[in-house]
Amino acid sequence: MVECSYRLVVTRKKEQQWDFWFLLPIYPYQQRQTLREEVICDRIWIFEQPHGFLYAIVTIRMTVVKLKQGGLLVYCPIAPTKECIKLVRELETDHGEVKYIIHSTGSGLEHKIFVGPFARYFSSAQVWCVPNQWSFPINLPLPWLGFPCKRTNILPLDWHKAPFADEFEYHIVDIKLSAGSFVELALFHCCSQTLLVTDAIVQVPSQPPAIIELDPFPLLFHARETALDNLENNQANRLKGWQRICLFALYFRPSMIDTTPLKQLFKEAKQAPDRSFTNYLGFFPFRWQSNWLKSFEAIVDQEIPLVAPILQNIILPQDVIEARNWVNKISKWEIEQIIPAHFKAPIQTTSEEFTQAFNFLETNNCDQKKYPSGKEQIFRQDSCFIKKLASFFVRLNIAKPSPLKE
Numbered sequence: 001m002v003e004c005s006y007r008l009v010v011t012r013k014k015e016q017q018w019d020f021w022f023l024l025p026i027y028p029y030q031q032r033q034t035l036r037e038e039v040i041c042d043r044i045w046i047f048e049q050p051h052g053f054l055y056a057i058v059t060i061r062m063t064v065v066k067l068k069q070g071g072l073l074v075y076c077p078i079a080p081t082k083e084c085i086k087l088v089r090e091l092e093t094d095h096g097e098v099k100y101i102i103h104s105t106g107s108g109l110e111h112k113i114f115v116g117p118f119a120r121y122f123s124s125a126q127v128w129c130v131p132n133q134w135s136f137p138i139n140l141p142l143p144w145l146g147f148p149c150k151r152t153n154i155l156p157l158d159w160h161k162a163p164f165a166d167e168f169e170y171h172i173v174d175i176k177l178s179a180g181s182f183v184e185l186a187l188f189h190c191c192s193q194t195l196l197v198t199d200a201i202v203q204v205p206s207q208p209p210a211i212i213e214l215d216p217f218p219l220l221f222h223a224r225e226t227a228l229d230n231l232e233n234n235q236a237n238r239l240k241g242w243q244r245i246c247l248f249a250l251y252f253r254p255s256m257i258d259t260t261p262l263k264q265l266f267k268e269a270k271q272a273p274d275r276s277f278t279n280y281l282g283f284f285p286f287r288w289q290s291n292w293l294k295s296f297e298a299i300v301d302q303e304i305p306l307v308a309p310i311l312q313n314i315i316l317p318q319d320v321i322e323a324r325n326w327v328n329k330i331s332k333w334e335i336e337q338i339i340p341a342h343f344k345a346p347i348q349t350t351s352e353e354f355t356q357a358f359n360f361l362e363t364n365n366c367d368q369k370k371y372p373s374g375k376e377q378i379f380r381q382d383s384c385f386i387k388k389l390a391s392f393f394v395r396l397n398i399a400k401p402s403p404l405k406e
């Protein structure tokens, strides 16, 4: 039997500590590693940390762009651990200080929670937020979330009026929901033809990202078939775990998964090799069907980037015209790459492919399938749980029925 000791080798460093983890208690809680990668030499860098629920851990990303006049623009800050701040300071030494910090969503708490604490490390930077800010479950004003009052501003709807308009254009989508708005900023760095988005677009990488592999526990947790497995930390098992994590993160409940009967669940938990709190006391309620990998193959590394099923089925159908207008405006830019806040980055793509990703917004899109038919079918089948969720919200009167055809 292989000893389940891989967790012990993960180094716990003080500089990776995120002190306010309790404000949004999600994995990896107070211990967050950061990796920096240069995307364009001396121009664009991405900073990545792991994050997620129930060990469905994906990447959360901040992007830093060097300004023509010197200084840095930070899009979508991540947890300002000492390690993260040190990596930004290194860029400041070479390229000038952080001038602008951009908070790119209206409600995305997993992004908003970091902006105030991050801004406090850069006391001369201006903070720019998209309009219609709100928070859930309690709608707290920005200063209560740590945003510095005197230097926090709301982005004007017209990008020409922004202080960085000499280098960046942007368009904001604002979809009214019952509690507030889904707002997202698409920021285009003209000279590198790079589009920065937050949650609107993703591309699923075939391999687990480096930041996720630093702590393989979540990958091995999900690679198991039953609670009785005690898997070796090898590349094949980490990959299997990653493939399943992607399905959980995108669909919440993919179609090719069943649950363990209750009696069996307790029986297996009792016999599980690891009954620690970290391993949920040995409980493992999932049973993957034999052909589950087809679900991952339907979405991995697709040429056309993916709009997450929750956006396709619940959020964007709430205002199709607003969403379409936003996509049409963005499609005028000559996009070469997209850097989103989750999954793979950069995505090498074009404006045409970006537009195609949103084909589902067309009410008559029967001839414009995004994927070859088999993959499209699996994608739709896997989205069923989210569609049911959408119908549930309609019944509760907190969402409108989708005007889009199946």
Ligand SMILES: [Fe+2]
Residues within 6 Å of the ligand: 108, 110, 111, 198, 199, 341, 342
């Ligand atoms: Fe997000």
